[in-house]
Amino acid sequence: MSAYSVTEPTRRSKLVAGVLVVLYTFITLLPLVWIISTGFKSGPDSISYPPKVVFEPSLEGYVNLFTTRTRVGAEEFENLPPAETWYDQIVRDQGMVIAGPSRFGERFLNSVIIGFGSTFLSIFLGTLAAYAFSRFKVPLKDDLLFFILSTRMMPPIAVAIPIFLMYRELGLSDTHLGMILLYTGVNISLAVWLLKGFIDEIPREYEEAALIDGYTRFQAFRKVVLPQAATGIASTAIFCLIFAWNEYAFAVLLTSGTAQTAPPFIPTIIGVGGQDWPAVAAGATIFLLPVMIFTILLRKHLLRGITFGAVRK
Amino acid sequence: MPNPLDAAARATPPTVARRIRGLSDRAIAWLFVAPTIFLLLAINIFPLIWTVRLSFTNYRANRPNEEVEWVGLRNYIRILTDDGIWANMQTTAHFLFWTLVLQVILGFALAWLINRKFKGNDLLTTLIVLPMMLSPAVVGNFWTFLYQPQIGLVNYTVELLTGTPANSFSMLGPGGYAPWSIIIVDTWMWTPFVMLICLAGLRSIPDYIYEAAEVDRASKWRQFWTITVPMVLPFLMLAVLFRGIENFKMFDMVVLLTGGGPGNETLLASIDLKREAFEKWRTGYSSAYAIILFVTVFGLASIYVKALNKVKER
Numbered sequence: 074m075s076a077y078s079v080t081e082p083t084r085r086s087k088l089v090a091g092v093l094v095v096l097y098t099f100i101t102l103l104p105l106v107w108i109i110s111t112g113f114k115s116g117p118d119s120i121s122y123p124p125k126v127v128f129e130p131s132l133e134g135y136v137n138l139f140t141t142r143t144r145v146g147a148e149e150f151e152n153l154p155p156a157e158t159w160y161d162q163i164v165r166d167q168g169m170v171i172a173g174p175s176r177f178g179e180r181f182l183n184s185v186i187i188g189f190g191s192t193f194l195s196i197f198l199g200t201l202a203a204y205a206f207s208r209f210k211v212p213l214k215d216d217l218l219f220f221i222l223s224t225r226m227m228p229p230i231a232v233a234i235p236i237f238l239m240y241r242e243l244g245l246s247d248t249h250l251g252m253i254l255l256y257t258g259v260n261i262s263l264a265v266w267l268l269k270g271f272i273d274e275i276p277r278e279y280e281e282a283a284l285i286d287g288y289t290r291f292q293a294f295r296k297v298v299l300p301q302a303a304t305g306i307a308s309t310a311i312f313c314l315i316f317a318w319n320e321y322a323f324a325v326l327l328t329s330g331t332a333q334t335a336p337p338f339i340p341t342i343i344g345v346g347g348q349d350w351p352a353v354a355a356g357a358t359i360f361l362l363p364v365m366i367f368t369i370l371l372r373k374h375l376l377r378g379i380t381f382g383a384v385r386k
Numbered sequence: 387m388p389n390p391l392d393a394a395a396r397a398t399p400p401t402v403a404r405r406i407r408g409l410s411d412r413a414i415a416w417l418f419v420a421p422t423i424f425l426l427l428a429i430n431i432f433p434l435i436w437t438v439r440l441s442f443t444n445y446r447a448n449r450p451n452e453e454v455e456w457v458g459l460r461n462y463i464r465i466l467t468d469d470g471i472w473a474n475m476q477t478t479a480h481f482l483f484w485t486l487v488l489q490v491i492l493g494f495a496l497a498w499l500i501n502r503k504f505k506g507n508d509l510l511t512t513l514i515v516l517p518m519m520l521s522p523a524v525v526g527n528f529w530t531f532l533y534q535p536q537i538g539l540v541n542y543t544v545e546l547l548t549g550t551p552a553n554s555f556s557m558l559g560p561g562g563y564a565p566w567s568i569i570i571v572d573t574w575m576w577t578p579f580v581m582l583i584c585l586a587g588l589r590s591i592p593d594y595i596y597e598a599a600e601v602d603r604a605s606k607w608r609q610f611w612t613i614t615v616p617m618v619l620p621f622l623m624l625a626v627l628f629r630g631i632e633n634f635k636m637f638d639m640v641v642l643l644t645g646g647g648p649g650n651e652t653l654l655a656s657i658d659l660k661r662e663a664f665e666k667w668r669t670g671y672s673s674a675y676a677i678i679l680f681v682t683v684f685g686l687a688s689i690y691v692k693a694l695n696k697v698k699e700r
Contacts, residue, residue, distance in 0.1 A: 082502040090502035098510050120537045201418035209415045224430045226683040228635035228656045231676030235433035258429025290414050321523035321638035340527040357524045368519045372512050376582050384586045
């Protein structure tokens with residue numbers, strides 16, 4: 074690099090920019106830090122005034138998240154045998170006893186099943202279609218992006234009306250399969266479009282060489298294209314997973330009992346006199362953490378995913 | 387019209403095609419595309435057609451055995467002449483306008499600062515991006531806690547900075563702050579989105595353009611307005627398109643934050659639609675409502691995309 078470059082910012086401007094961005098980062102992360110820290114507060118600490126920044130960490134929120142609790146009469150409470158486990162003790166300290174497990178575990182498991190199920194299906198079907206779109210000439214290719222965009226213009230509630238009726242007829246309401254198919258249907262256009270972009274970048278010559286070597290189209294696809302597209306497939310998969318993971322509107326309208334995912338459940342975690350904030354925060358932390366990790370893993374392909382491949386950097 | 391996939395097969399180089407044993411390219415193309423097309427038809431196209439059909443009826447999903455009548459355009463006329471719905475549209479427009487303005491200003495400013503390439507800018511970018519990847523429902527719910535008048539972090543911070551007592555105002559209650567509260571949360575979540583796209587725009591500007599401007603002794607201010615802004619504009623417009631579409635149909639975050647309240651202050655069209663469709667069960671009526679919303683976004687987006695393409699061509 075030359076000793077003097079007109080496009081290289083001066084040290085002072087770098088410093089000012091750095092300070093401002095650090096300040097923004099600090100402010101923007103505050104709510105997230107608050108979620109995580111509230112999860113480790115005791116009930117009284119979470120609603121104290123002024124809000125507590127320094128507090129004695131407690132697992133009350135996490136214990137309350139996974140259990141349902143009940144009050145017993147004062148006399149009965151006195152005569153209980155000593156708490157057997159640490160979580161029994163935490164509940165006893167709140168003046169209650171554990172009545173049973175909460176439904177958070179189930180809801181979280183539903184999120185995992187539906188999230189991974191729909192991601193797998195979107196990627197499986199999407200990769201096949203993307204390959205065909207990329208390698209064979211298909212008319213209207215240029216309008217594909219606008220079509221994908223237009224499928225996202227319907228408010229989710231508008232889509233939910235006919236889906237609700239359709240699922241009622243087909244017996245798919247409140248089933249894992251129904252939600253997997255729905256999320257796949259929503260994700261697949263994005264998946265095809267992103268994957269097509271990644272496959273377009275793999276030179277055709279590779280497969281053609283393989284075909285000349287006597288591979289069939291199928292073999293060439295499996296042994297040449299797929300390994301080359303692995304990174305693209307992985308990042309597309311994460312995008313599909315994040316969508317299904319975070320989705321709320323369809324989940325709340327189309328599921329109630331068996332197939333409900335965590336987003337509609339977390340806001341319903343109630344304690345004494347309103348929401349049990351440490352438990353809500355604990356649930357939110359467990360639920361948001363995987364996405365945060367994925368975002369960090371994805372950072373190179375993030376832009377492409379969020380703009381439906383319109384901006385590739 | 388000839389079958390597109392036939393055309394596809396014919397367009398594949400013959401030397402390659404001849405080499406293939408097993409399935410022909412045409413068959414493979416069909417096999418690969420068919421399941422996706424089927425799913426798109428089932429989950430995207432068919433429901434749309436069904437919604438259009440329902441919108442001309444008085445069907446109610448909670449009374450499936452009642453006779454369904456065709457009512458022609460009655461639902462549409464009712465909606466378009468309903469003052470309440472126009473008020474919701476205005477609420478939506480207010481939300482849309484201010485979230486876009488704030489996100490464009492903040493997003494561009496952040497991208498511009500990050501593009502100074504100071505040490506650690508990669509790490510900070512990743513951290514800043516986190517809010518937008520999170521579940522809007524879970525986030526919306528937790529912000530009700532941050533907005534609590536007495537114990538919430540937001541009111542406390544305001545008290546700390548300005549001296550206004552924390553319990554003297556309520557961000558989600560009466561007092562007119564609620565429409566701004568949802569704008570704040572949306573801006574918090576989605577500014578990074580605009581920032582990322584602007585950053586891509588800024589990084590796409592080759593250095594030699596600035597070098598040439600420097601040779602011509604153009605001031606930094608002039609360079610900013612004649613190089614930076616026009617070159618980033620297509621990117622910025624794309625970001626606005628995506629955010630505009632998303633926020634027009636905003637539901638999850640706001641429904642958990644305010645539920646449309648207090649009164650109808652934050653009753654966005656999408657939330658109202660949910661009430662009509664799944665609380666009052668006016669299925670036919672809400673289908674017409676949905677189609678009106680869809681046509682509005684589709685129309686606005688089409689015009690906007692045309693404008694965007696013009697800017698790109700310049």
